Amino acid sequence: MGASQARTEHPYQDLMDKTGCNDMFGSKEDLASIPALDNNPLRKQIITAFFDKRNQHENQVGFFEEIGFEQFVMVMSHFRAPTLKTSEEEREVMRKEKLRFLFNMHDTDNDGTITLEEYRKVVEELLSKSGALGLEAAKAIADAAMLEVASTNVPHMAPDDFYEGITFEHFEQILKGLEMETRMHIRFLDVDTTTMRCGKTTS
Amino acid sequence: MPTGSGWLSPAGSGRSLPGRGLLLLTVLVLLEGTVFRLGAASTPDVSGHDTKDHHKATAIGHNSTKKAFPVLDLDYGHIQTPFEISLWVLLASLMKLGFHLIPRLSGIVPESCLLIVVGLLVGGLIKIAGEKVPPVLDSRLFFLCLLPPIILDAGYFLPIRPFMENLGTILIFAVVGTLWNAFFIGGLLYAVCQIQTGNSSELNGLGLLPCLLFGSIISAVDPVAVLAVFEEIHINELLHILVFGESLLNDAVTVVLYHLFEEYSGVGTVTVMDGFLGIISFLVVALGGVLVGAIYGILAAFTSRFTSHTRVIEPLFVFVYSYIAYLSAEMFHLSGIMALIACGAVMRPYVEANISHKSHTTIKYFLKMWSSVSETLIFIFLGVATVDGPHFWNWTFVTVTVILCLVARVIGVVGLTYIINKFRIVKLTTKDQFIIAYGGLRGAIAFSLGFLLKEDHFPERNMFLTAIITVIFFTVFVQGMTIKPLVELLAVKKKQEAKRSINEEIHTQFLDHLLTGIEDICGHYGHHHWKDKLNRFNKKYVKKCLIAGERSKEPQLIAFYHKMEMKQAIQLVESGGGVKMPSAMPSTVSMQNIQPKKLPPPKTVERALPQLPKGREEEIRKILRSNLQRTRQRLHSYNRHTLVADPYEDGFDKFILKKQKIIELENKIKEMNNYLTVPAAPTDSPTMSRARLASDPQAFSVKPDSDSVPIIQVDLASPQSPDTVNVMDEFRRADQEENQGLMMRCPRGPSEPKKSEDTEGARDQQKLMRCLSDPGPSADEDEDEPFLP
Numbered sequence: 001m002g003a004s005q006a007r008t009e010h011p012y013q014d015l016m017d018k019t020g021c022n023d024m025f026g027s028k029e030d031l032a033s034i035p036a037l038d039n040n041p042l043r044k045q046i047i048t049a050f051f052d053k054r055n056q057h058e059n060q061v062g063f064f065e066e067i068g069f070e071q072f073v074m075v076m077s078h079f080r081a082p083t084l085k086t087s088e089e090e091r092e093v094m095r096k097e098k099l100r101f102l103f104n105m106h107d108t109d110n111d112g113t114i115t116l117e118e119y120r121k122v123v124e125e126l127l128s129k130s131g132a133l134g135l136e137a138a139k140a141i142a143d144a145a146m147l148e149v150a151s152t153n154v155p156h157m158a159p160d161d162f163y164e165g166i167t168f169e170h171f172e173q174i175l176k177g178l179e180m181e182t183r184m185h186i187r188f189l190d191v192d193t194t195t196m197r198c199g200k201t202t203s
Numbered sequence: 204m205p206t207g208s209g210w211l212s213p214a215g216s217g218r219s220l221p222g223r224g225l226l227l228l229t230v231l232v233l234l235e236g237t238v239f240r241l242g243a244a245s246t247p248d249v250s251g252h253d254t255k256d257h258h259k260a261t262a263i264g265h266n267s268t269k270k271a272f273p274v275l276d277l278d279y280g281h282i283q284t285p286f287e288i289s290l291w292v293l294l295a296s297l298m299k300l301g302f303h304l305i306p307r308l309s310g311i312v313p314e315s316c317l318l319i320v321v322g323l324l325v326g327g328l329i330k331i332a333g334e335k336v337p338p339v340l341d342s343r344l345f346f347l348c349l350l351p352p353i354i355l356d357a358g359y360f361l362p363i364r365p366f367m368e369n370l371g372t373i374l375i376f377a378v379v380g381t382l383w384n385a386f387f388i389g390g391l392l393y394a395v396c397q398i399q400t401g402n403s404s405e406l407n408g409l410g411l412l413p414c415l416l417f418g419s420i421i422s423a424v425d426p427v428a429v430l431a432v433f434e435e436i437h438i439n440e441l442l443h444i445l446v447f448g449e450s451l452l453n454d455a456v457t458v459v460l461y462h463l464f465e466e467y468s469g470v471g472t473v474t475v476m477d478g479f480l481g482i483i484s485f486l487v488v489a490l491g492g493v494l495v496g497a498i499y500g501i502l503a504a505f506t507s508r509f510t511s512h513t514r515v516i517e518p519l520f521v522f523v524y525s526y527i528a529y530l531s532a533e534m535f536h537l538s539g540i541m542a543l544i545a546c547g548a549v550m551r552p553y554v555e556a557n558i559s560h561k562s563h564t565t566i567k568y569f570l571k572m573w574s575s576v577s578e579t580l581i582f583i584f585l586g587v588a589t590v591d592g593p594h595f596w597n598w599t600f601v602t603v604t605v606i607l608c609l610v611a612r613v614i615g616v617v618g619l620t621y622i623i624n625k626f627r628i629v630k631l632t633t634k635d636q637f638i639i640a641y642g643g644l645r646g647a648i649a650f651s652l653g654f655l656l657k658e659d660h661f662p663e664r665n666m667f668l669t670a671i672i673t674v675i676f677f678t679v680f681v682q683g684m685t686i687k688p689l690v691e692l693l694a695v696k697k698k699q700e701a702k703r704s705i706n707e708e709i710h711t712q713f714l715d716h717l718l719t720g721i722e723d724i725c726g727h728y729g730h731h732h733w734k735d736k737l738n739r740f741n742k743k744y745v746k747k748c749l750i751a752g753e754r755s756k757e758p759q760l761i762a763f764y765h766k767m768e769m770k771q772a773i774q775l776v777e778s779g780g781g782v783k784m785p786s787a788m789p790s791t792v793s794m795q796n797i798q799p800k801k802l803p804p805p806k807t808v809e810r811a812l813p814q815l816p817k818g819r820e821e822e823i824r825k826i827l828r829s830n831l832q833r834t835r836q837r838l839h840s841y842n843r844h845t846l847v848a849d850p851y852e853d854g855f856d857k858f859i860l861k862k863q864k865i866i867e868l869e870n871k872i873k874e875m876n877n878y879l880t881v882p883a884a885p886t887d888s889p890t891m892s893r894a895r896l897a898s899d900p901q902a903f904s905v906k907p908d909s910d911s912v913p914i915i916q917v918d919l920a921s922p923q924s925p926d927t928v929n930v931m932d933e934f935r936r937a938d939q940e941e942n943q944g945l946m947m948r949c950p951r952g953p954s955e956p957k958k959s960e961d962t963e964g965a966r967d968q969q970k971l972m973r974c975l976s977d978p979g980p981s982a983d984e985d986e987d988e989p990f991l992p
Contacts, residue, residue, distance in 0.1 A: 031724065036723035037723050040716055040723065042713070042716040042720055043720065046717060046724070079721060102713070122709070122713070126716070127760060135866065136866055140764070141709070141764050144705055144767075145709055148706055149706060174706045175707065175710055178711070182628065183714060184717075184718070186718055186721055186729060187628070187730075
C-alpha cells in the first residue's frame with residue numbers, strides 16, 4: 001500500500017499547500033459541514049467510511065475520532081482506476097479492495113456478514129430522499145435482493161434453513177457483473193486544482 | 204431486425220426437409236409472379252392508356268352502339284402504386300422468412316448480404332423480362348420513408364448510460380474521424396487522378412472539389428449496415444455503442460460537407476471564409492438538429508401525460524411527433540438523424556412512465572417491425588439499383604477508392620485512439636481498435652447521396668456511383684461475412700446475457716451516490732457531480748411537468764423494482780401457473796429462509812391453508828390457479844410480492860396508490876395519541892382478505908365473509924403486525940369517507956365499497972385476459988434504463 005500512497009500523496013501535497021485546507025481533516029463534524037453533501041442520501045455512510053479503521057488495511061476495527069492526511073488518502077486510494085499497464089492479477093486485487101470497501105460500508109456491526117436488517121438499512125438510506133413511499137418499498141426491495149443473493153449462492157436450502165447474511169464471497173459473486181475496478185473510480189489524479197475548493201464551497 | 208429473426212428460427216429448424224423444400228418452392232414461385240408483375244408495373248403508361256382508351260370507348264359507345272355491361276373488368280392503373288409498394292414489402296418479408304428456413308446459411312452469411320443478392324436477382328429478372336427497372340432507391344423515397352423507422356428504432360432504444368459515458372469518444376470518432384476520412388480519400392484521389400494524365404482521359408477532368416465531394420460521401424459509416432451486421436455478432440456493449448454511436452453522429456458532418464462541396468463544385472473554389480462558415484454551419488446543423496428533436500420529444504412527453512383516457516392512440520403520438528421532428532429538421536437542412544435520435548431519447552423516460560403497458564408493447568413491436576422491413580427493403584433495393592444503375596467502370600478509380608477507404612479508416616482509428624486513450628479511464632485495446640476499424644461499414648446512405656448528384660453538374664456521377672457501390676459491396680460482403688469469425692478468433696468480449704438483477708441496480712445507484720459524495724468532499728466538480736445535479740433538476744421540475752399523476756415522484760429504484768415485479772408476474776402467467784417453476788429462480792430458497800428468527804415465524808400464517816378441509820382446498824386451488832395465483836406449494840418464493848400486486852397496470856397503479864395511502868394513514872396514526880388501543884384482529888380477518896383480494900380478479904366469486912378465504916401473504920416482514928391490521932380498518936373507513944379517492948371508477952357512491960370493487964374486479968379480469976393473450980415483450984434489457992441511470 002505504500003507505493004499507492006506515494007503516488008496519490010504528491011498531488012494532494014501540492015493541493016493542500018495551494019488551497020491551504022490543512023485543517024480540513026479532523027472530526028466528523030468537519031466533514032459533515034461540507035454543504036455539497038447535504039443532498040446526498042448516503043451522507044452519513046460516506047463520512048463514517050472515512051473514519052472506519054477497517055478501511056486503513058491495518059487489521060484494526062473500530063472508529064477513529066479524528067483522521068489525518070494519511071488516513072484520508074488511504075480511503076481515497078480505494079478509488080483509483082486501473083491503467084493499461086495493470087495486469088490481470090492486479091486488477092483482481094483492486095476489485096477485491098473496492099468490493100471490501102463497499103462491504104465495510106454495508107456491514108456496520110463488523111460481524112463479517114450483511115444481515116437482512118443491515119441491507120434494509122442500506123436500501124432505506126438510498127431511498128431516504130424519496131418520501132414516505134420509499135420506506136415500504138425499501139423493505140420489499142431489500143427482501144427481494146436478499147432472496148436473490150441467497151438463491152444464486154445457496155440454491156438448495158431446505159425450508160428450515162436460515163440464511164444468516166451475505167458473506168464477502170457471496171457479495172463478490174453477485175456483483176461480478178458490475179466490473180468494479182472500472183466503475184468505482186474518480187479522476188482525482190487529473191484534478192484541476194483551480195476548481196478545487198476542498199469542500200468549502202459556498203454553493 | 205435480428206430480434207425478430209431470432210424469434211423465427213426455432214420454428215424453422217423444427218420443420219422436416221420436404222416441408223422446407225415445399226415452402227421454398229412456393230416462395231420462389233411467388234417471387235417469379237411478383238417479379239413479372241413488378242416488371243410489368245414499371246410501364247405504367249401503357250396500362251394507363253389502355254384504360255383511358257377503354258373509358259373513352261365506352262363513353263363514345265354509349266352514344267352509338269350499346270356494348271355489353273362489363274361483368275369483370277381489369278383496371279390495373281387504378282391501384283397500381285399501392286399494389287407495387289405492397290408487392291415489394293411482401294417480397295422483402297417472404298425473403299426474410301425464407302432465410303430462416305435455411306439454418307446453415309443464416310449462420311454463415313449475414314442477412315444483409317443475402318438480401319443484396321436477392322435484390323440483384325430481382326433486378327436481373329426484371330431486366331431479362333425486358334421491362335424497365337423502377338428507380339427504387341430514389342433519394343426522396345429513401346430519406347423520407349425508408350430511413351426514419353430504422354433511426355427512430357435505434358434512437359428510442361438507445362442505451363443512454365453507455366452512450367453518455369462514451370460520448371466524448373464517440374464524438375471524436377464521428378467528427379474528427381469522418382473529416383479525416385473525407386479529406387484523406389478526396390485528396391489522395393485527386394492526386395491519383397493528376398498522376399493518371401496519360402492513360403484515361405476521364406480521370407483527368409476530375410477537379411479537386413468533386414474529389415472531395417466524393418470523399419465526403421464515401422467516408423461516412425452507415426448506421427443501417429452497422430446495425431445489420433453488429434446485431435448478429437453480439438459484441439460487447441462498449442464496442443457496439445462506439446461504432447453505432449459514431450455512425451449516427453457522423454450524419455451532421457456528412458450533411459455539412461456534402462452541401463459545402465456540392466454548392467461550390469460549380470464555382471470551383473472554396474475560400475477560407477467558406478471553410479469558416481462551414482464550421483459554423485456544422486455547429487448549427489448538429490446542435491440545431493438535437494434541439495429540434497428535443498423540443499418535439501418534450502412535446503410528445505407532455506402530450507402523453509394526458510392520454511390516460513385514450514390509451515389506444517398513445518403509440519401514434521410517439522411515431523408522429525418523431526416523424527415530424529425528422530421532417531422539420533430536414534426542412535432546415537439540419538441533421539434529421541440527430542433530431543430523430545434526440546427526440547426518441549428525450550421522450551422515452553417520460554412517455555414510458557405515462558403510457559400503458561400495452562402501448563409500450565405496441566410501440567416496441569411497431570418500431571421493430573417497421574425498422575426490420577425498412578432494412579430489408581433497403582438492402583434489396585441496393586441490389587436492384589446495382590443492376591439498373593448507370594455504371595461506368597474505371598479500374599483505377601474503383602480500386603484506389605476501395606484501398607483508400609480501408610487505409611484511411613485504419614489510420615484514423617489508430618491515430619484517434621492514441622489521443623483518446625490519454626483521456627479515457629477504460630482504455631481501448633488493440634483488439635478494440637481493430638474491431639472499430641473493421642466495423643466501419645458503408646451502406647445505402649452513401650449510395651443515395653451519390654444518387655442525388657445532378658448529372659449536369661457532375662459528369663463523373665456514374666463513375667462515382669459505380670465506385671460507391673463497389674465499396675458498399677466490399678464492406679458488406681467481405682467485412683460483414685468475416686467479422687463474425689474474426690470476433691471468435693480474436694476472442695473479443697461478447698455481450699453479457701445476464702439479466703439485470705436487483706442487487707446490481709441497488710449497487711449501481713449506491714455507487715453513483717458514493718462517487719458523487721467523494722467528489723463533493725474533494726470539491727471536484729466531476730462527471731458524477733454534474734450528473735447528480737441534472738438528475739435532481741430532472742426530478743424536481745421536469746418530471747412534475749411531464750409525467751402524469753403519482754408516478755412523477757417515483758424514485759428510480761422503485762420504478763425498476765415495479766418493472767421487475769411486473770415482468771415476473773407476466774412470466775408466471777406464461778408458465779401456466781402450473782407445476783413448472785419459472786426458470787429464473789431454480790432454487791428452493793424462499794422468503795422464510797432469510798427471515799431473521801427473532802420475528803414471529805411466518806409459519807403460523809403460511810400454514811393456515813392446510814387447516815382447511817380438503818374440498819375447500821381444491822376449490823381454492825382451482826380459483827387460485829385460474830386467477831394467476833400460485834398453488835400452495837409455490838407460495839414460498841420470490842413472487843409472493845407480485846402475487847398481490849396486480850399484473851395489469853391500472854389496478855397496479857391503484858395498488859400503489861393504496862399503499863401510499865396506507866403509509867400516510869400509518870403516519871397519521873402514529874401521530875395520533877398513543878392511547879388508541881389496537882385490536883389485534885386475526886390474520887384471516889375478512890377485512891384484510893377483502894382489502895387484499897379486492898384488487899384481484901374474480902373477487903366476486905369468493906364470498907368475502909366466509910372464513911375459508913385463502914390467505915395470500917403480503918407483508919412478510921411483519922405478517923402479524925398490529926399496525927397492518929389496524930390500518931386496514933382505518934383504510935376501510937377512509938375508503939368510505941373519501942369521495943372518489945380510492946374508488947375504482949365506480950358509478951355508485953362510496954357507500955358500497957365492496958360491490959364496486961367486485962364489478963371492477965370482473966371488468967379487470969377481462970382486461971387481464973386480453974392483456975395476457977399478447978405474449979408480451981421479450982426480455983430486452985436495453986429498454987429498462989431509466990433516465991440517466
